[in-house]
Amino acid sequence: MTPAWRAAPGGGAGELLVHPPIGGAGVAAREISVLLPPGYAPGGKHPVVYLQDGQNLFDPAIALAGGWRVPQAVSGLVAAGLRPVVVGIPSAGARRFHEYSPFRDPDLGGGGAADYLRFLLGRVRPLVERSFAVDRSAAARLLGGSSLGAHFALWGFFAAPREFGGALAMSPTTRFAGESLLAFLERTAFVPGRIWLDCGSEEGRQRRRRRTG
Numbered sequence: 217m218t219p220a221w222r223a224a225p226g227g228g229a230g231e232l233l234v235h236p237p238i239g240g241a242g243v244a245a246r247e248i249s250v251l252l253p254p255g256y257a258p259g260g261k262h263p264v265v266y267l268q269d270g271q272n273l274f275d276p277a278i279a280l281a282g283g284w285r286v287p288q289a290v291s292g293l294v295a296a297g298l299r300p301v302v303v304g305i306p307s308a309g310a311r312r313f314h315e316y317s318p319f320r321d322p323d324l325g326g327g328g329a330a331d332y333l334r335f336l337l338g339r340v341r342p343l344v345e346r347s348f349a350v351d352r353s354a355a356a357r358l359l360g361g362s363s364l365g366a367h368f369a370l371w372g373f374f375a376a377p378r379e380f381g382g383a384l385a386m387s388p389t390t391r392f393a394g395e396s397l398l399a400f401l402e403r404t405a406f407v408p409g410r411i412w413l414d415c416g417s418e419e420g421r422q423r424r425r426r427r428t429g
Contacts, residue, residue: 221250221347226274228287229254229294235343240335242328244311248340249274249304250348253290256299261351263300264344265358265384266336268316268365270304284362300358301350305340307365316361316368318375319393319400326393333372337379353381360384360412367397373411374404382410 221233231252239245249270256262267273269280276283286302293300308315317326345352359380361369366388373383390397 224249224274226287227251229291230287231256232274232287235347238339238343240331240339242331243315243335244308246306246308248343249306250344251286251290251302251304252348253299253301254294256301256349258349260299260349261356262349263298263356263358264303264348264350265300265360266303266305266340267384268305268307268361268368270306272362273302273304301344301348303340303344305336312364313392316364317392317397318371319396321393324392329368329371330375332368333376336372337376354379355381358382358384360386362386362388364389364392367392370411370413371397371400373409374401374407377405377407380409382412384412385414386412387415388413 221235224232224234226232233250233252235248235250237245237247251274253262267284267286272279273284273286286304290300290302311328313321313325314328315332316329318329320327341357344350350356357380359369359372360366360383363386366385367390369383370385370388373380388397
């Protein structure tokens with residue numbers, strides 16, 4: 217682990233570390249958080265999960281609409297014999313629409329996801345891989361998010377088919393930019409891997425109102 221990482225509260229039974237802000241071309245700098253699971257082995261090869269909206273993962277005090285309880289989820293996985301390293305990349309406030317969708321919505325923006333994906337693969341992933349004992353194979357690398365972050369995760373999994381072994385898409389926003397994501401998925405070639413896809417019980421009840429995440 218490089219000296220730049222500092223310990224932070226909120227890791228539960230694991231260890232939460234934060235790196236000073238980094239950015240990339242067209243992507244504003246931000247802190248990167250990493251949760252090392254209980255039983256983390258410095259000489260091992262841990263699977264790694266890259267989650268969007270990183271401010272929602274570990275500290276409920278700064279989360280939007282409640283935290284994700286990631287440390288508790290990781291502890292449950294450890295009990296089942298899995299020890300993933302979880303990487304949290306915060307969203308960029310007003311530029312969240314721009315970064316999380318490659319498609320341009322006339323009212324909400326978008327269109328910058330390719331730059332954000334290059335930042336994740338070219339800056340965040342190398343930082344994580346040289347700092348921690350993670351498995352560097354694509355099969356052990358997962359891309360995830362919720363709402364518009366899930367929109368990005370689904371797109372990114374198919375847009376970079378050799379980079380990820382799966383996508384975690386929780387309640388993905390599919391109606392952004394005229395359902396361009398669905399059109400993209402329909403015309404894109406099959407990519408082997410695992411996809412978790414879910415939605416909440418209130419999904420679709422307000423179809424006349426534009427809903428985005």
